[in-house]
Amino acid sequence: MGALVCSVVGGLLLWAGLYDAARVRRLRRHGIRTTGRVVDNVRVQEPRSSSPSWAPVIAFADQHGYRVEFTPSMRGAGMGLPTGREVDVVYLPHNPQVARVFTRRHMTGPVLFIMAMGLLFLGLGVVIGVTG
Template identity: 50%
Template sequence: MRELRRHGVRTSGIVVGQVHVKSDASSNGDGHWAPVVAFTDMRGQQVEFKPRVTGTGLGLPTGQPVPVVYLPDKPKSACVDTQRQMVASVRFWLTVRVFEA
């Protein structure tokens, strides 16, 4: 995240669709829908990605324009560049580290 904030290229993308993500074994649900975001990188290549953190309250409707940040040499590293998405990503990685310890 820090590297994205410091060295990331900011551009705009658009939510081009939704994919169904199955819940893990610890969840009682059937899963949820996650947005697929597309943008054009500095080289003119179309890149699609699914945000790393998805779920309730983080949905993005199809057709919605969204700010995107990515590393120039790793366009697949892209993230939706909103405070809500970034805070959710940080919380996710902090939780993962706590459970790994």
């Protein structure tokens, strides 16, 4: 039973990673690049973490001049951005809420993390299946 659960979770995580990779590809090919500013850093309590982390809130103007704010999905050590810093942002014209900071680690970091977790769970499923 454990092997099946791990394999299903691993498969779902790999699917989510591939979906996110396709989104990053669309952002790189069709995204509008602009400059945003870190307007705040908010305290975020992750469900499985005992200590809170800080997430930057980035604001930019979309192609129509509307203010859009977003928080990057990738957080953790080395991912923080100080308040007031200008950053390059990329977003899709039809959906500016799905924006990313246009750096290698903010664009590909979430994809790599999700896919690594998927492979870990699939590997665990195989190990449990073989030894159980």
